[in-house]
Amino acid sequence: MPICSPPPPSSNRPSPQCPRSPEGDRHRTFEPAGDRPVRPETPSGPTRAAAGQETGMSLLATPHTLDPVVGIDAFKGAMGRLAGAVTVITAGRGPEARGLTATAVCSVAASPPTLLICVNRSGEAHDAIARTEAFCVNVLADRSRTVADRFAGRFGNLGAEKFADAAWSSLVTGAPALDEALVAIDCRLAETVEAHSHTVFFGTVVGVRLGAALPPLLHFDRAYRTLS
Ligand SMILES: Cc1cc2nc3c(=O)[nH]c(=O)nc-3n(C[C@H](O)[C@H](O)[C@H](O)COP(=O)(O)O)c2cc1C
16 A cells, blocks of 8 residues: 555645645655654755755655565665665764764765765754755775774764764865765755655765775675775
């Protein structure tokens, strides 16, 4: 049973399964109506129109089932086979800086240059991204495993403490850019979509700093890897 069907292309009305939020297209919610309330307190980013694009069909037009067909462990095992580049996503400045280790980063479009990130709403970086309407994706080299662990919370550091012991600068938005990153990709928030526990943040790329093409840090089968 679909939980969020788009309206017909000719219709200007929201579908019964996927009502338009009070903010219109500013902020989309990927939850079945009636099952869970829309979180009005969650900050939203600028509209897609503000980013210079027309709003088209729902980004989440694919029908989804309400009945889980695999358990969480099976899902995590499956996703573990999806080798991913390890990044640290940052937002904010100085004592307000926040960051998390993330593999859920995906290129969306080249024109305008757009990527997306998926961030758990319970993490401390989430609200910093929403509040500043900017973030920087720092793609890690294999030599940066300690940085990855620190921003994954494995050393117990909190808040801006995570930024100690590495060199940071900034590009355009002011979000921290890791000097030793393979590449730092600076983004302005273009749109947000809530998806269960996570928010999908779409960013327009406004700055890129390429570092040396060193062996990358990858995550595969629940462990760090690299290319040899
Ligand atoms: C390899 C790896 C990939 C991760 N990918 C993501 C991700 O894409 N999105 C996300 O929200 N959390 C991801 N996490 C988890 C966050 O890094 C972790 O929950 C976060 O640092 C905790 O933040 P907190 O200290 O604010 O609670 C990942 C962790 C690891 C180790």
